[in-house]
Amino acid sequence: MSTRLSELMDCFQGVVPTGIATCSLDGRPNVTFLSYVKYLDERHVALSCQFFNKTKRNIAENPVAAIWLMHPVTLEAHRVVIRFLRSEFKGPLFEEMALRIDVIASHTGMSGVFKLLSADIYEVLEIEPVEGHVLPDAEAAEALAAPPVAFRAKGTRGELAALQALSDRISRAECLERLIDALLDSTTELFEVQHAMVLLYDETRARLYTL
Numbered sequence: 337m338s339t340r341l342s343e344l345m346d347c348f349q350g351v352v353p354t355g356i357a358t359c360s361l362d363g364r365p366n367v368t369f370l371s372y373v374k375y376l377d378e379r380h381v382a383l384s385c386q387f388f389n390k391t392k393r394n395i396a397e398n399p400v401a402a403i404w405l406m407h408p409v410t411l412e413a414h415r416v417v418i419r420f421l422r423s424e425f426k427g428p429l430f431e432e433m434a435l436r437i438d439v440i441a442s443h444t445g446m447s448g449v450f451k452l453l454s455a456d457i458y459e460v461l462e463i464e465p466v467e468g469h470v471l472p473d474a475e476a477a478e479a480l481a482a483p484p485v486a487f488r489a490k491g492t493r494g495e496l497a498a499l500q501a502l503s504d505r506i507s508r509a510e511c512l513e514r515l516i517d518a519l520l521d522s523t524t525e526l527f528e529v530q531h532a533m534v535l536l537y538d539e540t541r542a543r544l545y546t547l
Contacts, residue, residue, distance in 0.1 A: 339463040341378050344405055344414055348375045350440075351408035356383065358394035358401045366390045371450075372436050373403065374429075376457070381418065384433055385454045395420045401458070404466075413466040418458035430455045442543065498526035516547065 347354075353369040360366070368391055372384040383403075385392065395401060399420040406413045424430050434452040441450030502522045509515035516534055523529040535544040 339414065339465065341375065341381070341416075341460055341463065344407075344463075345375060346407055346409070347405035347414070348373055349408060350436075352406040352411075354406075355404040356391060356401055357404075358391050359398055360394045361397040366394055370403070371440055372433060373405070374433060374455075376429075379460050380421075381416075381458050381460060382424075382429060382433060383456045383458060384437055384452055385423065385456050386437070386450065386452060395456075400461070415464045415466055416460060417462040417464075419461055421457045421459055423454040423456050425454050502526060 350372060353371075354373045355367055355369050357365060357367045370383055371386065374382040376382055381403075391401075401418055401420070403416045403418060404413060405416055430452070433455045437450060437452040502519070505518040505522050506515055509518050519534070520532055523532060534547045536547060537543075538545050
């Protein structure tokens with residue numbers, strides 16, 4: 337493999353859902369999305385198994401599958417060919433992944449339904465970059481290769497000063513509306529953040545929602 341699995345660590349953060357493609361013994365494909373893919377080492381990953389009956393049937397007949405990993409910032413994609421080894425139903429790995437699934441479930445209103453059935457261990461056979469998935473022009477490519485302008489220009493001291501200014505503006509907010517306005521305006525001005533999302537906790541439904 338020319339690409340090492342450890343080079344794709346950002347793809348395992350769960351920001352972009354990972355797709356998995358399987359195929360039955362008679363050649364019928366199936367594609368679905370996974371809640372969680374965990375990096376184990378250079379040759380192994382663990383996939384969360386919850387509701388995917390068709391996927392499980394296909395893997396039982398044909399243990400080779402492919403997952404689609406995408407970088408959450410650059411959107412560069414890699415196709416990873418994997419082979420099923422075993423399922424774990426208890427132990428440290430299962431408990432860690434189950435906790436992660438519980439957190440996801442609580443944020444999507446699926447607590448009590450969205451449960452981990454097993455942590456499925458796969459061997460990584462091949463890693464292949466998906467050519468042409470992202471086609472940046474020369475200017476975009478240069479921007480991706482460079483660090484953020486605000487941080488490059490100001491350095492560590494500049495970041496700390498910006499955080500201090502942000503904290504001061506938030507502390508002077510007289511209500512939630514002004515606090516959010518100060519937060520969003522300051523992150524844009526001080527850190528050049530062009531896109532942001534604010535989530536609040538709904539106590540009645542015990543979940544987060546976006547403003």
